[in-house]
Amino acid sequence: MSLSVRDFEQVTFCNDEKTGLQAIIAVHSTALGPAVGGCRMWDYASSEEALTDALRLSKGMTYKASISGLNWGGGKSVIVGPASKKTPELLAKFGEFVNRLGGVYVTAKDVGIGSPDLKQIKTKTPHVLGIDGEAKSSGDPSPATAWGVYQGMKATAKHAFGTDSLKGLTIAMQGLGAVSFGMLEHLAKEGAKVIGTDIDPAKIEKAKKQYGITGVGVEEIYDQTCDIFSPCALGSSVNVVTLPRIKAKAIAGAANNQLATDEIGLEVMKRGILYAPDYAINAGGLMNIYHESMVDGGYNHDRAFSHIAKIAQTIDQILTRAKAENLPSSVVADRMAEERVKNARR
Ligand code: NAD
Numbered sequence: 001m002s003l004s005v006r007d008f009e010q011v012t013f014c015n016d017e018k019t020g021l022q023a024i025i026a027v028h029s030t031a032l033g034p035a036v037g038g039c040r041m042w043d044y045a046s047s048e049e050a051l052t053d054a055l056r057l058s059k060g061m062t063y064k065a066s067i068s069g070l071n072w073g074g075g076k077s078v079i080v081g082p083a084s085k086k087t088p089e090l091l092a093k094f095g096e097f098v099n100r101l102g103g104v105y106v107t108a109k110d111v112g113i114g115s116p117d118l119k120q121i122k123t124k125t126p127h128v129l130g131i132d133g134e135a136k137s138s139g140d141p142s143p144a145t146a147w148g149v150y151q152g153m154k155a156t157a158k159h160a161f162g163t164d165s166l167k168g169l170t171i172a173m174q175g176l177g178a179v180s181f182g183m184l185e186h187l188a189k190e191g192a193k194v195i196g197t198d199i200d201p202a203k204i205e206k207a208k209k210q211y212g213i214t215g216v217g218v219e220e221i222y223d224q225t226c227d228i229f230s231p232c233a234l235g236s237s238v239n240v241v242t243l244p245r246i247k248a249k250a251i252a253g254a255a256n257n258q259l260a261t262d263e264i265g266l267e268v269m270k271r272g273i274l275y276a277p278d279y280a281i282n283a284g285g286l287m288n289i290y291h292e293s294m295v296d297g298g299y300n301h302d303r304a305f306s307h308i309a310k311i312a313q314t315i316d317q318i319l320t321r322a323k324a325e326n327l328p329s330s331v332v333a334d335r336m337a338e339e340r341v342k343n344a345r346r
Contacts, residue, residue, distance in 0.1 A: 003052070003055050003056060003059065005055075007028065007059065008026060008027065008028050008055060008058070008059075009027045009028065009029055009030060009035075010026075010027040010101075010104070011024065011025070011026050011027070011051075011054070011055070012024070012025040012026075012027075012097065012101065014093075014094065014097040016090075016093045018089075018093075019087065019089045019090040019092075019093045020081070020085060020090060021079065021090045021093045021094055021097075022047075022050075022079070022080040022081065023039075023077060023078060023079045023080065023094055023097065024050055024051055024054040024077065024078050024080075025054070025075065025076075025077040025097065025098065025101065025105055026051075026054040026055050026057070026058035026075060026076055026077070027058065027073070027074075027075045027101075027104055027105050028055075028058040028059045028061065028062045028073065028074040028075060028076075029062040029073040029074050029341060030073040030104060031073060031341045031344040031345045032062075032065060032066060032070070032071050032072060032073050032340065032341060032344050033065075033070070033071040033072040033073050033294075034072060034073060034075075034103055034104060034105070034106050034127075035058065035061070035062075035072070035073040035074055035075025035104060035105045035106070036061065036065065036072045036073070036074070036075060036105075036106045036108065036129070036286075036289075037057065037058055037061040037074060037075040037076035037077070037105075037106075037107070037108070037110075038076065038077075038107065038108040038109050038110030038113065039076075039077040039078070039079060039094070039107045039108070039109070039110055039113045039117075039121070040053070040057070040076070040077070040078045040079070040110040040111045040112055040113065041078070041079040041081065041083065041086060041111070041112030041113050041117075042078060042079075042080070042111060042112055043080075043081060043082040043083075044078070044080050047080065050078050050080045053078055054076055054077065054078045057076035057078075057110075058074050058075045058076035059074060060074065060076075060256070060257075060279060061073075061074030061075060061076055061286075062074025062337070062341065063279050063333075063334065063337040063338075064279040064280075064282075064283050064286055064337075065283075065286065066336075066337040066338075066340045066341050067277075067279065067280045067283070067314060067318075067333055067336055067337040067340075068280070068283040068286065068287055068311070068314065069310075069314075069340075070286070070287065070290050070294070071294065072286075072290065072294070075104075075105045075106070076110070077094075077098070077105070077107055079094060079112075079113070083112060086112075086117065088120050091117050091120035091121050092120055092121070092123050092124050093124075094121055095120070095121035095122065095123060095124030095125045095128075096124045096125070098121065098124070098125045098127055098128075099124055099125035099126075099127065101127075103127050105127065106127045106128070106129055106293075107121060107125075107127060107128050107129075108128070108129045108130040108289060109130055109141075115130075115131045115132040115133065118130065118131045119131060129289050129292050129293055130289050130292065136292065136298040136299050137292060137299065138288045138289045138291060138292040138299050138304065139288075140178075141284070141285030141286075141288055141289060142178035142179050142182055142285070143182045144284040144285050144287065144288035144304065144305065144308055145179045145182070145254055145282055145284040145285040145288075146179045146180075146181075146182025146183045146185075146186070146254070146284070147182065147186070147284055147305055147308050147309070148281065148282065148283060148284025148285075148287065148308045148309075148311040149179065149183055149230075149232075149252065149253065149254045149281050149282055149284065149311075150183055150186040150187070151308070151309050151310075151311045151312040151315075152252055152276050152280070152281035152311045152312060152314075152315040153166065153171075153183075153228060153230070153250075153252040153276070153281070154166060154312060155276070155311075155312040155313070155315040155316045155319070156228070156250045156252045156274055156276045156281075156315055156319065157169065157227075157228065157250065158316070159250075159274050159316070159319045159320075159323075160227075160228075160249045160250040160274045161227065161249070164312075165190070166187060166190045166191070166192040166228075167190055167191040167192065168191060168192070168193070169192050169193070169227040169228060170192070170193045170194075170195060170224075170225070170226040170227050170228075171187060171192050171193070171194050171195070171226060171227065171228045171229075171230050172194075172195045172196075172221055172222075172224040172226040172228070172229050172230065172248065173194055173195070173196040173197070173213075173221075173230045173232055173253070174196075174197060174221050174229075174230065174231050174232055174233050174237060174253070174255075175197075175198055175231070175232040175233025175234070175254075175255065176196050176197070176198040176200075176203040176204060176206070176207045176232075177198070177203070177232065177233070179232055179254040179282075180196070180207075180232045180254070181207070181210075183230075183232070183254070184196075184207060184210070184211045184213070185211075187211075188211045188212070193214075194207075194211065194213040194214070195213065195214045195215075195216055195221070195224050195226060196213045196214070196215060196216070196221075197215065197216050197217060197218050197220065197221040198218075198233070199218055199233075222242045222245040222246055223245050223247075224247070225247055226247060226248050227248055227249055227250065228248050228249070228250045228251070228252055229246050229248040229250070229251045229252075229253070230251075230252055230253035230254075231251065231253035231254075231255040231258045232253045232254040232255055233255055234255060235255055235256055235257035235258065235260075236257060236258070236259075236260040237255065237258060237260075238251060238258050238259050238260060238264055238268065238275075239259075239260035239261070239264060240260070240264065240267075243264060243267055243268065243271065246273065248273065249272070249273060249274065250273060250274040250275070250276070251268065251273055251274070251275045251276065252275075252276040252281060252315075253276075253278070253281070253282075254281075254282045255278060255282070256278055256279070256282065257278065258275075258278045259275075259278075259330060262330070265328035265329070265330035265331060266328050268328065268330075269322075269327075269328045269329070274319060274329070275328070275329050275330060276315050276318075276319075276329070277315075277318060277329055277330050277332075277333035279333070279337075280311065280314050280315060280318060280333050281311060281315060283311060284308040284311060287304065287307055287308045287311075288304050288305075288308060290304075290307075291303065291304040291307065317336070318332050318333050318336065321336070
């Protein structure tokens, strides 16, 4: 995903000497609705690095909301600094900056910012979503993301193996965190076999005990004989070094930015591997939070989860079009997301 400053509707730099706040709010697009995206607090090495992250992430949110059919645009904010810099005053100040944008940008959780922090931010602005434990809150997004990835994996299997049943298929799962454990529950019920890894050996042990997975080393995951490779840890795990080792017929997982470069999408296609584009398959958490503010009557778990199940249709549309147009699915997903934004601007 290339970045050009001209692509962004509004970028706000927020500086406050008293609290030490240094933040950036990037609004990529409001063509489809308010720019929604979490706030990340990270110890960036430089302001440039923070800006690049804010821009990249906000653009990603536009694509994720658009491909998922949500009437939301894309935004993201970053607060510069280590977690030790976090104070109630700094967070409240950030809330004031969010409030100044009058709802153009709506914030939520991301790395380094949790529900107690959102509560502080909310003392200064109503434009906050996803506070666990609050009445009508959508709560923890991980089970919703897991449900969506599972549905998208089934749709990918239908294209790769002719049936959406995962029974008897072998899934190589990279990363056994919050989303993966949600997926393991669905996969175990369906009778899929899972080979899993994590940098934390305790998580492998837990998954073995709870779901009978086969554990392997962190590097070994790429070499497994499997039907589906499922990246559920960090980004860029599908790259020039790892792709030749991946023996799966499909790639479907929860991680963001799975493809290290745009070009690798073409390589994936050339190798006959079906790829479920990351921001389409992992949108369940965002769709869940959408029900908190954009659906009449407020949040309802069953309604939200039946909406999230539609990720299967989205993946089916992307893979069908990719086949018809002989294009990488990553390119098709981008085009579909961009078309919806363009049509909304007309
Ligand atoms: P998590 O932090 O709970 O789990 C990630 C796991 O990956 C951890 O157990 C970590 O130890 C492991 N890990 C890190 N590096 C690894 C490596 N090199 N090899 C193997 N394991 C490694 O995170 P999560 O909430 O489960 O999210 C998983 C992925 O999905 C992340 O990329 C996240 O950005 C993405 N995602 C999550 C959500 C959500 O709702 N939580 C929504 C959209 C996308």
